[in-house]
Amino acid sequence: MSKAVAETTNAASVGTIPQKMPNTKKTQLQANVPRGQPKSNRPWKIPKQKFSTIKKTANRLSFEKNTALRDELRYIKDKSKEIKTQRKEAAVQRHQRRVENAERRLANERRSEIVQVIKNPSKIKRMKKKQMRMIEKRDISQVKVV
Template sequence: MKGLYRRANTRFSDMVRDKSLRTSWKRKMKEREEKQRTKSLALQLQEQLKQEKEEKKQRREKNLKQRQENERKAEIVQVIKNPAKIKRMKRKQLRRIEKRDTLKAIHSKSS
């Protein structure tokens, strides 16, 4: 029972007091603003990463398309006018044959 009572020689100001559970309005608004700022910054960073990823994807597609176009230009093409030649070809030669639209190639060269 001794510990329950306050000693006579201690002052009220010397007592250890807990902080109140309530926060001030200014502090609450400051915290809310800070939270909002960090949220917007995170969204901005996410958007930036998304945009960079999209640009990288487009660049990759463009490079792939350019590469395929260059391969087509570098190809050596021989038009088979006589279909009977195909019948006489061996399997290995037949595997190398690819069907293409030759009219498209002719029009692109002439223009």
């Protein structure tokens, strides 16, 4: 009996080449198996795909769609550049206005000051410390003396 079995197997293997069957059962089983709690305790993480299964090339756009997309991107870039320049100009104008206001305020303070010219330098020697601190030097040619 063992002799007959050996002959039939040889005859079957010689005549035809066995072909691989796709492992559809394995993939279906893997898809249907419920996942447990992962080791990292992050249940929202999905299992990673093999790199070979990921689709790498997207469908190419037609020439018209591509040009339309390029035009739209160019329009968006121009618009954003315009907005940025407007913001920059506004910031420069605010800074300039602040500087001008500070200069005007300082000039107004100087104009409204009551100035007393010390002609006798020996007065400075007789002054107290607090009075010495109050003394400030000014250019009389710019400030009108009251």
